[in-house]
Amino acid sequence: MSQASAPYHHGDLRAACVRAARELLEESGGSGLSLRAVARRAGVSAAAPYRHYADREELISAVAGEGYRELAGYLAAARPSSRNLDDLAEIAVAYVRFAVEHPALFRVMFAEPCDRDDEERVQATATVWEYVTGVVRTVFPGADTDTLPTSVWAFVHGLAFLHLDGKLDADTPEAVDDRVRAAVHALFAASAQASAEHVRS
Amino acid sequence: MSQASAPYHHGDLRAACVRAARELLEESGGSGLSLRAVARRAGVSAAAPYRHYADREELISAVAGEGYRELAGYLAAARPSSRNLDDLAEIAVAYVRFAVEHPALFRVMFAEPCDRDDEERVQATATVWEYVTGVVRTVFPGADTDTLPTSVWAFVHGLAFLHLDGKLDADTPEAVDDRVRAAVHALFAASAQASAEHVRS
DNA sequence: TCCCTGATGATGACGGTGCTTACATCCCCA
DNA sequence: TGGGGATGTAAGCACCGTCATCATCAGGGA
Numbered sequence: 001m002s003q004a005s006a007p008y009h010h011g012d013l014r015a016a017c018v019r020a021a022r023e024l025l026e027e028s029g030g031s032g033l034s035l036r037a038v039a040r041r042a043g044v045s046a047a048a049p050y051r052h053y054a055d056r057e058e059l060i061s062a063v064a065g066e067g068y069r070e071l072a073g074y075l076a077a078a079r080p081s082s083r084n085l086d087d088l089a090e091i092a093v094a095y096v097r098f099a100v101e102h103p104a105l106f107r108v109m110f111a112e113p114c115d116r117d118d119e120e121r122v123q124a125t126a127t128v129w130e131y132v133t134g135v136v137r138t139v140f141p142g143a144d145t146d147t148l149p150t151s152v153w154a155f156v157h158g159l160a161f162l163h164l165d166g167k168l169d170a171d172t173p174e175a176v177d178d179r180v181r182a183a184v185h186a187l188f189a190a191s192a193q194a195s196a197e198h199v200r201s
Numbered sequence: 202m203s204q205a206s207a208p209y210h211h212g213d214l215r216a217a218c219v220r221a222a223r224e225l226l227e228e229s230g231g232s233g234l235s236l237r238a239v240a241r242r243a244g245v246s247a248a249a250p251y252r253h254y255a256d257r258e259e260l261i262s263a264v265a266g267e268g269y270r271e272l273a274g275y276l277a278a279a280r281p282s283s284r285n286l287d288d289l290a291e292i293a294v295a296y297v298r299f300a301v302e303h304p305a306l307f308r309v310m311f312a313e314p315c316d317r318d319d320e321e322r323v324q325a326t327a328t329v330w331e332y333v334t335g336v337v338r339t340v341f342p343g344a345d346t347d348t349l350p351t352s353v354w355a356f357v358h359g360l361a362f363l364h365l366d367g368k369l370d371a372d373t374p375e376a377v378d379d380r381v382r383a384a385v386h387a388l389f390a391a392s393a394q395a396s397a398e399h400v401r402s
Numbered sequence: 403t404c405c406c407t408g409a410t411g412a413t414g415a416c417g418g419t420g421c422t423t424a425c426a427t428c429c430c431c432a
Numbered sequence: 433t434g435g436g437g438a439t440g441t442a443a444g445c446a447c448c449g450t451c452a453t454c455a456t457c458a459g460g461g462a
Contacts, residue, residue, distance in 0.1 A: 013410080034448060045412045047450075052410095056449065107312075113367045125368060144387045150369060150380070151356070151388035158359025159351075166314045167326060168351060179351070187352035187388075190344040214438080235420060246440050248422080253438095257421070 014052040016042045021063045025104035033108070035059065060108060061118050067102070067109045068124030072131055074098050082135045089184040091135060092156045093177045099160035100176060106164065129153070159183060215253040217243045222264045226305035234309070236260065261309060262319050268303070268310045269325030273332055275299050283336045290385040292336060293357045294378050300361035301377055307365065330354070360384055 020041035024032050035056045039046045053059040078094030079087045099106040133149040140148060159180055162168050170176040221242035225233050236257045237247045254260040279295030280288045300307040334350040341349060360381055363369050371377040 035450090036448060046448090047413085048411050050450075110362065110366050111308075113365070129368075143390070147380070147383045147387040150360075150363070151384040154359030154363050154384060155352070155356040155388070156359065157362060158355035158357065160359075161311060161362060162351070162355050162358060164314070165311050167330075179348070182348045183352040183355060186345045186348040187356070190341045190349050190352075236422090237420065247420090248441085249439055251422075 013042065013044060013048060016044075017049050017052065017059060018062050018066055021059065022066075022105065025063075025108065026102070028104075030104045030107055030111070033060070033104075061121055063105070064109045065118075065120040065124045067105045068121070068128055071095070071098050071109075072124070072127045075128075075131055079135075082138055084139060085184070085188060088135060088139050088152070089181045092159060092184050093180045095156045096160045096163055096176060096180050097173070099164050100173070103164050106160070155184075155187065214243065214245060214249060217245075218250050218253065218260060219263050219267055222260065223267075223306065226264075226309065227303070229305075231305045231308050231312070234261070234305075262322055264306070265310045266319075266321040266325045268306045269322070269329055272296070272299050272310075273325070273328045276329075276332055280336075283339055285340060286385070286389060289336060289340050289353070290382045293360065293385050294381045296357045297361045297364055297377060297381050298374070300365050301374070304365055307361065311362075356385075356388065 017038050020038045021033060024037055024041055028037075035049060036046045038059065039049055042049075049059060053062070075091055075094050075098075079091050082088060082091060129149070132153045133145070136143070136149045136152050137145060163170065163176055163179075168179060170179050218239050221239045222234060225238055225242055229238075236250055239260065240247045240250055243250075250260060254263070276292055276295050276299075280292050283289060283292060330350070333354045334346070337344070337350045337353050338346060364371065364377055364380075369380060371380050
């Protein structure tokens, strides 16, 4: 019944718009994302989306929100429970992979200052944040619970963006994965050494 | 003589375009950056820039290239010679500060996959990369020279982007600086502990 | 069974922006 | 004084976001 064969009223244009926007992002990149294009893609007139979204920005926020939720699920699926550095590395791999597999979506998610008034987006961001915090807490028990998650998130986020921008040459997806794992381990190995130096001096 | 009072031929429209673009970025954000707007800002007809840039993208690449060079200089100025973790932290502060002070420019620099064919951009990126590598080499002598710079750059880059996107609440510039320093030290302190755990298990 | 109502979508239009090109014009420099 | 590069003018073309208005359809009450 809820199967939309879209005879007349289309069934669920609200969701269809988000889906269409996602498809456009995958195909045409961020530049192709306009309200009109979304409407065309959904097989609907240019004005129809206004029944469901106040303006273009609201639609894009919805897309970004879905992106955040999907990212959170993607991470959780990668490592349901994390205990050590290898788990952390694998979560980083998942994060970067998500970015590389959905480059335009990822850019939309982080394209502009987060609108604090947009309830959906704020909450979706919080979901990611809490997941990261949880992982850090279990991997680094007893560490600074406040700032360390920031550091880890920043690290992984930076890896994602550098790969996205082609600043690191990794041709195949596997190469990307390997580079991410290597980066994680290199960072934590070197930092151990640095701490030692620091203590020694 | 080279002082452009711009009577007729404008003197140096090529440079003026980049300057105008920079100003627009500071004022209107990335959305206001169009060839026409640049031309208007430079006090010139919409078609004039085409004498100096093949198309819009080429102009934007020039802006991004200048951004990279400026960033490299900014970093080098922050810590002419770096030896320890505190130096690294201060360089990170400079990087993030650059991003926060020129948000739109920073976004333009990293907005799209780096065009490998654009000589200027490739070389400018390389400048930043080599600077980071040099710092890492002196701060972490004997560490993996290949992948560790990647890790460090990613970490700092991620910090910059998260601050840019307002994902970390830091109201004043000083608060941002402090958070960055704290993030650097938290990361390297915790990681030392993690290594210990790793060895112990 | 039938019609009314409200939600949903279609149409068409307005005002604006942008990129790019073809052609005319200007002014510096040799 | 003339040539040639640098700029102006005008125009074509394609989008876009948004709105006011009209058409259509589903479902409920009579």
